[in-house]
Amino acid sequence: MKKSVKTNNILPGFNLSLGYTLLYLSLIVLIPLSAAFIKTTELSLHEFWAVVSAPRVVASYKLTFGASLIGALINAVFGLITAWVLVRYTFPGKKIIDALVDLPFALPTAVAGIALTAVYASNGWIGSFLESYGIKVAFTPLGIIVALTFIGLPFVVRTVQPVLQDLEAETEEAAASLGANRWQTFVKIILPAIWPALLTGFALAFARAIGEYGSVIFIAGNVPMVSEITPLIIITKLEQYEYASATAIAVVMLVISFLLLFAINGLQWWVSRRATISR
Amino acid sequence: MSISPSITTAIPSSQYSNYQAKVARSRATSEPFLIRWLLIATVLGFLSLFLIVPLAAVFTEALRKGFAVYLAAITEPDALSSIKLTFIAALIAVPLNLVFGIAAAWAIAKFDFRGKSILITLIDLPFAVSPVIAGLIYVLIFGLQGWFGSTLLDNDIKVIFAIPGIVLASVFVTFPFVARELIPLMQAQGKDEEEAGLVLGATGWQILWRITLPNVKWGLLYGVILTNARAMGEFGAVSVVSGHIRGLTNTLPLHVEILYNEYNYAAAFAVASLLALLALLTLVLKSFVEWKAARDARLNELA
Numbered sequence: 241m242k243k244s245v246k247t248n249n250i251l252p253g254f255n256l257s258l259g260y261t262l263l264y265l266s267l268i269v270l271i272p273l274s275a276a277f278i279k280t281t282e283l284s285l286h287e288f289w290a291v292v293s294a295p296r297v298v299a300s301y302k303l304t305f306g307a308s309l310i311g312a313l314i315n316a317v318f319g320l321i322t323a324w325v326l327v328r329y330t331f332p333g334k335k336i337i338d339a340l341v342d343l344p345f346a347l348p349t350a351v352a353g354i355a356l357t358a359v360y361a362s363n364g365w366i367g368s369f370l371e372s373y374g375i376k377v378a379f380t381p382l383g384i385i386v387a388l389t390f391i392g393l394p395f396v397v398r399t400v401q402p403v404l405q406d407l408e409a410e411t412e413e414a415a416a417s418l419g420a421n422r423w424q425t426f427v428k429i430i431l432p433a434i435w436p437a438l439l440t441g442f443a444l445a446f447a448r449a450i451g452e453y454g455s456v457i458f459i460a461g462n463v464p465m466v467s468e469i470t471p472l473i474i475i476t477k478l479e480q481y482e483y484a485s486a487t488a489i490a491v492v493m494l495v496i497s498f499l500l501l502f503a504i505n506g507l508q509w510w511v512s513r514r515a516t517i518s519r
Numbered sequence: 520m521s522i523s524p525s526i527t528t529a530i531p532s533s534q535y536s537n538y539q540a541k542v543a544r545s546r547a548t549s550e551p552f553l554i555r556w557l558l559i560a561t562v563l564g565f566l567s568l569f570l571i572v573p574l575a576a577v578f579t580e581a582l583r584k585g586f587a588v589y590l591a592a593i594t595e596p597d598a599l600s601s602i603k604l605t606f607i608a609a610l611i612a613v614p615l616n617l618v619f620g621i622a623a624a625w626a627i628a629k630f631d632f633r634g635k636s637i638l639i640t641l642i643d644l645p646f647a648v649s650p651v652i653a654g655l656i657y658v659l660i661f662g663l664q665g666w667f668g669s670t671l672l673d674n675d676i677k678v679i680f681a682i683p684g685i686v687l688a689s690v691f692v693t694f695p696f697v698a699r700e701l702i703p704l705m706q707a708q709g710k711d712e713e714e715a716g717l718v719l720g721a722t723g724w725q726i727l728w729r730i731t732l733p734n735v736k737w738g739l740l741y742g743v744i745l746t747n748a749r750a751m752g753e754f755g756a757v758s759v760v761s762g763h764i765r766g767l768t769n770t771l772p773l774h775v776e777i778l779y780n781e782y783n784y785a786a787a788f789a790v791a792s793l794l795a796l797l798a799l800l801t802l803v804l805k806s807f808v809e810w811k812a813a814r815d816a817r818l819n820e821l822a
Contacts, residue, residue, distance in 0.1 A: 250714055250717060251629050251630070251710060251713055251714065251717065251723075251726075252717075252722075252723035252726075253625060253723045253727075254626060254629075254630045254632075256622075257622040257623070257625040257626040258626040258630070258632070260619070260622045261619065261622050261623040261626050261627075261638070262638075264619045264622075265623075265638075265641060265642065268687075268690055268691055268694060269641070269644055269645060269691065269694060270641070271660075272656040272657060272659075272660055272691070273644070273648070273656055275656050275659040275660050275665075275666065276652065276655065276656050276659060279659050318561070318562070318565045321558055321561055321562055321565075322562045322565065322566070324558065325558050325559050325562045326562075328549070329555055329558070329559060331559050335806075337562070337563070337566060339802050339803075339805070339806045340566065340570055340571070340802065341566070341570075342802055342805065343570050343574065343798060343802065344570075345745070345748070345749075346748045346752075346797075346798035346799075346801040346802055346805075347574075347752070347794070347795060347798040348751070348752025348753070348754060348771075348772045348775075348794045348798070349752070349754045349755070349772075350752075350754040350772040350773075350775050350776055350791070350794075351577060351752070351772070351775065351791040351794045351795055351798075352573065354577075354775065354779050354787060354788065354791060355573035355574065355576050355577045355580075355791070355795075356573050358573075358576045358577075358580055358784075358788075359572050359573050359576045364576070365572060365576065366568065366572060386569070389569060390569050390570070390573070393569060393570070409548060412548045413548055416548060422549075422550055425548075447646075447647060450649070451647075451648065451649025451650065451651070451652070452649075452650075452755075453649065453650055453651045453754070453755035453758075454650070454754035454755050454758075454772070458779070471649050471650075471651040471652075471755065474649075474651050474652065474655060475651055475758075475759065478655065478658065478759065481664075483658070483659065483662075483664055486655060487655065487659065490649075490651075490652045490655055493649055493652060494648065494652060497647040497648060497649070498644075498647060500647065501640065501643060501644070501646070501647040502640070505636075505640050505643070
């Protein structure tokens, strides 16, 4: 047999399509992104460190990552329950609820920002209720968590849902016939199967939340050291024409985002490999 | 696979609908009535707090001062010019990323080459970049202090604080949507049909138009719907490059921000309600495309 299994050369258009892909990718994404790294070289290492480790900036990292982490955790728990309910149960209006889960993908972030602020402000529908228990949400770090939870809401649901759908009924039936109760079956049979998808959804929600700007700035209050997120610091520096220091902070965020992206891709590769092996 | 919702995961295979019914009926593989309704109530509560109540708030706040105020807010000249600019940005960004998505998917799905997985990761990059940074990098290149700043100034071309910058930022943030939708779909379909077309004497373009694109039409449409929604709604990236010049470089989301910061809440929510309607329309179209794609998939299975 000839080794023409790869059949690379039969279909036309390889050079054209790959060439165009690489050109467009370079012009729109790679070269502009490299500008950020090149711009930072205007700063000496000492200056760079001084900018990215200033107390106000460090406070913003803590806030951005902390709030993103809590938002992603909330989504992991409630996203899992949502996916479970959407796959396993039937109830009136389920189709609408299912479609509505994608709202954070479709609703512009600025609209989400002012809507959440209106609802969670001390005179808002939910905010006034919480206020009577002494809980302030809008214009505090708590408000940032609310916005980031909104932004990340679809990720866990949409990664866990298809995996839950594909689970074999037989394994659960076997567990039940061997005397496991539902909770044991969930923890020992179902959870291990959906764990990688859950982790992927969590990581996606976390990565999305870190860079988020539009929905947060309206509800955050934006007080330096207290409720000022890192993307806002970049904007503030830009408005003061401090391009080099804005870019320095941007580079720190870019590196962290890239690491997260590679981790997510690695995770998905691991999941798909696990899936092929188990088949 | 991707960070965007994907139609490939949205298609339920017919074999599972059977299984779902089985699981729901069997007592051994379902939960007691009370727990079921407790979980459903939890989900409805969670989604109400974060999705439904805020969405309802947009429309109530928009109509709080009456329909006349609402109508005035969305028909004043600045609002109309921001609507126009939003459409222009989307009209340029969507076709550009559509062509890119088809080219990238063709190269990645139909051919083997080294560095393919790196290329796929690179296409995903814009998802991982904060919108604010997406705006910043174009300022570094085309801004007054940027790489081409003085050249552009000499030739009297404005990119930053002008429409080209807004278009560029919109293209960047929506860059991967179509490609990420098409790549897994075209990979799953293989290349047998294309090769058959080639053997029968079709040219490359004929294969693309008559075989490949009709096969992936729902995925394509799905990608376009997502690209369009994001391009029209983008805030952070556009905000950095726009300069917020009223009536000139304001898109709809930026116009919402300006009105809101002027404490003109009724008008801000009125304009925001247009964007919320657009989001709801997006969800309806998305569900329709998913339903069509699932139906086609079932018909193919039967055939």
